[in-house]
Amino acid sequence: MANVGTLNKPVEKEAKPAVNNVKIKDINYSKINQMESFNGFVKKKNTFLFGVTAAFLTLYILLPILAFTPVLQQKWIGNITGVWVYSAALFIMTVVLCMLYTKMAPKFDKMAAEVLAEYERDGGR
Template structure:
């Protein structure tokens, strides 16, 4: 029964009206800019590992017998943790912005 009521609710939402709202478009633009930027940083740094692994700069020994490749690889783990933490913190503000867009839609008579 819960499935039937959620279908009725979904059918009553005017998605075209939400898409036409300036606040929605601004929200989507900010979110996409953030997501594509963080994804680009992540991919570029990961793709650079196999490219730089055979370059002289990462073949040098940094600590004892540990070369720059190992240091760079460890840095990728740290980068992943940092990017995930940044995303989790930023997602809370995205949730608030999405709720504000829905509240505006409902204030304008949307259901």
């Protein structure tokens, strides 16, 4: 249990963090937005994220629609209907998409670091 006396102490404001020795308030975001490497990075990341999201939502929303069709009402495996198989496949798809994202995230982080390094090489501001 927390000591009640420590809960009432004023919290000191933390300094703004620096990214690769560049203070956040000193970053010229409009210059970064004009960089070709930044726009390429954003395009690749958005293409991946929107593509994965669209695939997930499409397959997820199809379940209640297809659940009442004869296709998924038929028995596929023994007495198990297609609805159950499709539902289980959605769980598997979710795990696969999470694994795919965790493999892609470090690549996106590296690309973002390269953009920031290019910004710093060009002198920033």
